[in-house]
Amino acid sequence: MENIQKEARKRKVKNFLNTFKGSKMGMTGAIILGIFIIVAVIGPIVYKYDPMDFGSGADVFNPPSMKHLLGTDDMGRDVLGALMAGSGISLTVGILATIISMILGATIGVVSGYYGGKIDAFLMRLTDVFLVLPWLPLMLVLAAILGSSIWNIILVIGLTGWASTARVVRAQTLSIKERQFIERAKAIGASSGHIMFKHILPNVFPLIFANTILVSAEAILSETTLSFLGMGDSLHPSWGMMLHYAFESGAASIGAYWFLLPPGICVILVVLSFTFLGYAFDELLNPKLKGR
């Protein structure tokens, strides 16, 4: 009988994938993101990059050549290699920070919406504070206090990015809370925790998922910004760090476009891919919700 269950799941996944393939935006986003993920994972294995390889003194700011496909940076290091290593950092930071944001935001949103009253009022005022505070100065201050290690950066981005998710989840919770299957759950003796996490959360999940994708884009941008401003972790050079070094070393005035442009373009492409995916999921998951 478990086979029926597996068959049902397979059917659902298949249907979903088929519809997804129909969305041009979604496919574009998925392909671009897929390429970056593959590069991040496989790149370092296939293309050896040594951040300590400064070459000879003359290798500084070399334009693209056969030896260095994207030229060299201000210290004679291979730009392409740095780019590939950076993709791993940027993506990882973005995704981990997003996970923290989403868990915080979803939990606060569900608890706030479900309990209402004073708990709701308190949590929502807290959310308002985080929504209203200018995130950049906040992050800079936190980064300055906590230090620039990669884990602190992830934490900082995660702790400042949850507010919009909380709002959105709370709104959806308020509407789901009124549906009769929630009343039924109360009638059969389910505890509040059970209702919140077994009934409300799964029904809010499509919303959270679509939101997650967009928050990821924001997280990556946040990390890039932090690093660009010099708060990044120099042991884990992300694209933002590369941009930071590029500006610091005057690549613009030298005209070393091969060092200046690629990291920026990569960030734009990744953020765009997340955005496309976000739109596609929104389309996909909404009509399904309506149909049910």
Place this chain on the structure above:
Amino acid sequence: MSENIVEVNNLKVYFEMSDGLFSNIFSKDKKVTKAVDGVDLSIKKGEIVSLVGESGSGKTTTGRAILQLVEKTEGEILFDGKPIEVNDKNYMKKFRQRAQMIFQDPYQALNPRDMIIDIVAEPLEVNGLISYEKEKKEKVIEALEWAGLKPAEDYLYRYPHELSGGQRQRVAIAGAIILNPDFIVADEPVSMLDASIRAGILKLMVKSRDEKGISYLFITHDLSLAWLISDRIAIMYLGRIVEMGSSELIVGSCLHPYSKALISVLPFPRVRKNKTRTILQGETPSAANIPSGCRFHPRCPIAQEICKEKEPVLKGIDKDHFVACHFV
């Protein structure tokens, strides 16, 4: 041990209405909606009692108040002879296992993301009544088959949106019965189903009373369905019971002017031959503006001066026949 599974004495459920931010701050009187305004009711073990009324009568709120899904404002609710200890967590856990509810909308009462097996097993899981995985499946199959969904295996791994309205309601009933409750409040369980499917659900309810001794409070606006399956009927108007008695009595020889009007107006599938109908004027007033004296007096065909001043009390005419009217 009492012979009544549920006893309700002078139950009142009032809701405060907020008229907007400014009136909340500046006005002293808050508008109060008296959804249930003094209801006395008892349900014997193994009995099916119907609470019949139109919208605004308070019947749904009464049912929810008995099950503690809505807070009561005043009055006493006894379950199996003892008051319901709302603050005792252990008591409430056991209470919830013994008193269940069936909801009106089969499309809304089931979590659309859960499989049928999980929906039906949930009452057991939430109360820690399942020890191993196989037991879960066995109990769910048993419940589904009892509710008429055969072969049960076909339904286990489906989702609510794959089932018809009637099938969903059977799933809901299976989920309520699986705990072996003593008492079920059925809130308009068939009003959203096609007429040709209603019989199946109604028969299921009667079967559960006959085979398992489950008592029912059947809430409905349809007097003919109430007549069909219940032992006793209580007719509610604007928060109070106006007449109560056996179903034959109520349909055959009711005394309250509201009951009489309801009966005369009930449609049935035959061409009406000269039966006069008492069609009342106007509509049921809002529960926030209850008329003085007898709340039915503005629409009553036989209202007199006393009806505007004094509210009639539900008094016994016969054994088991109660009416609230000055002229009976």
Place this chain on the structure above:
Amino acid sequence: MSLLEVKNLKTYFHIKAGVVKAVDGVSFTLDEGKAIGLVGESGCGKTTTALSIMKLLPPEGRIEGGEILFDGVNLVNESDEEIRKKRWKDISLIFQGAMNAFNPVIRVGEQIIEAIRIHEDVSYDEARKRAGELFELVEIKKDLIDRYPHEFSGGMKQRAMIAMALACNPKLVIGDEPTTALDVMIQAQILDLLERLRKEMKMSMILITHDLSVMAETCDYVAVMYAGKIMEIGKVEKVLENPLHPYTDKLIKAFPDIHGEKVMVESIPGVPPNLIDPPSGCRFHDRCHCAMEICKIKEPEIIQIEDDHKVACHLRGNCHE
């Protein structure tokens, strides 16, 4: 000549999953001043039939065959412009759930005045006077025409809906479940009102309902629909006293009769068929307790059994328990 003659109407919906044959060969006539009830359960095609007559189908719906003769003119072939002129002036609709039919931000009276002035060349004041009269006709206080829909109760909204439908003195009114979701007492008031108005204004009416009892109160004729087809059609007394089709019989038995014996109501096993791929032969055969071999193969035609009483069944009324 009859006011309305529907001949072999076919309305299909073209959706992604296929073609839904929602109405598949429906025929009936309606004389002036008479009322016919289209009775059936969800998905039988009764609402689609009404929308086809008004030509208010959604984009996926198309009339694929048959004729709708109104006052001798075939509405199927009429241009959109012509139909627009006829709408409300000749044929009007009382919607299911009056809540949906009124614009919540415009006063109710204004909406009625709008309906009048679209079709008749009258001054604003004239139309306003008419709106007030219409309100009185449906037993609402005249001065309430300046209120908004949310200020009306459920019953009053339905009356306002009727007032709107009668605004241009139509020859035919289609009521789509006009009393569903209303309390029993208000339902009685509305049905009573409709009856009175119909007789006074000599209007014809098509009443769409799933509730056989409601139909029995108001109609002269009844057409029982199932899966896009008419199963039985005739004078109300004849069909209810002597149902010839097993579906009609079961449907009647699904409603309790408090003036009769206390017998448990019956249900019909199974579910209505998929209209993208309807069953062969008689569409009711898989749920029919009298089904014979021929029922699975050949679709029965509508035959007259007695005066004003026709049925589409191979058993010709000889299905007994």
